[in-house]
Amino acid sequence: MLMRGSPSGRDEAHVVKSAVRTLEILEFFDEVRQPTNVVTVSEALGYPQSSTAALLRSMVAMGYLQFDAKARTYLPTDRVGLLGNWISPPLFEDGALLRMMRAVHRRTGQLALIAARNGDFAQYIHVLKQPDAIAYHIQIGMKRPLASSGAGRVLLAASSDGEVRSLVHRLNAYASSDAVRIDLPELLNELTAIRRRGYCVSKNRVVDNFGSIAIRLPAELTSRPLVVGLGGRTNVIEERESDFVAIVREEIARHLVRPCGEGGPSVSFAAGHLQPSAA
Template sequence: MEDFESAGDGADVVKSVARTLEVLELFDEVRRPMKVMTVAAALGYPRTSTLAILQSLVSLGYVKVDSLRRTYIPTDRVSLLGCWMSPTLFAEARLPRLLQAITKRSGQMVVLGARNGDYAQYIQVLDPRNSAGCRIRLGAKQPLASSGVGTALLSAYDDNDVRRLFHRINAYRTVDAEPIQVGDLLLSLADIRRKRYFVSIDQVVTGASLIAMLMPTACTDRPLVVGIGVPTGTIREREDELVRVMNEEIDRFFGKGDGESRMAC
């Protein structure tokens, strides 16, 4: 029987499935060919398991191998998966180009986040400086109310939905976990809806802050958030500049919208 391992949110996942997807996500993160031991070391997997996964992906046509250099890299078959979904986002590669444009103009790490159950998940990470101090791993998850991306995502939901969500989360929290103060959270969400962005200070990593902004809802069938990671020491002096960069690039790639399109559920 297939082994299971925790996904970090109380759910069990098939180990081989999780590892296969994490291998592909690692390639998306580093964007270069890698040897078996490089992949194994980066993900903490046994060499034999890593080799078996890569060989299976080669057989299926999702990865190709350079026998001379003994390196592996995904094929275009990977990029074609899911290209039929959210055509507004991915037509002419608009979403990837948006993230690249924000990264280039800001010079900072840029993330794309989505809700995954009770968590915010980083589904794209671009870091031009490979910042060791605030590195975010692609696919990593943080509790919704405990991260900049998560809090910005919550602003896309009705207050009653948020109350119900955290009534359940608080009821089933672990003994050592602090309950979420729902009243304070709702006030914060109202402020996000008014300003259309959220500034997170030292929430996930001390010394690292984030400016988070919802993508226009007309572009996607679920809320998505773009975030710029900034050292805490410079967040306030660059806040206006980076918010302007995000707004200008979103408008350039997806149109200005009417305000409501960014906030509607």
């Protein structure tokens, strides 16, 4: 297993180490989904074994982990699953969002993820991938710049052009070189296209021969913008773009959208449903 290290884009000056490690332990269990011992957690996350053991014992005492004394392993309890289930009920009640993600992952055979905006970044908050997948560079918690990533641009498409101009002006003011400066006209044109078709295709931006498709969840379903992403080899993304987009939309409708009259939101996936906020 790869050492997670510090996710790209994390502002180390504004995080408390013990809090970060506690949350990364929960994210680690979300990835491995099996009982795990102290040594495995320590090596996977790059923490000292003594502090890892202390954190795990504390999480057991708080009821978030259970400890198997015979096997010397830890596993999250049901209390973890109950956290946050009151947020955006159409997404999280009865595990609807995760069922949708598993269906997309199974039908496409590609990496599937959920991304949300965190400041000037798109952050991966859930990732499903095969152990031998090429997308080793994508992990839960990692961040990608809003203006230069597929998921980020879909999230940014929910903003008005005026908000985008302000963001780009600020980011370019701190750019270390012309190579990382953002081309505002190009970005605005791309955001217009994303709003029209409802998704973004990104190719070879971070890793050669890797591409992605990002589709925003309908605004009616969530209290903040969220994006469903698919990632795989560039040639596969190119060849099956329309199929993948259709599959994601079908599974969103199947798992997250209730028929009219059942108390849930009714969502249309017609092109152009991504509308920016008022300037």
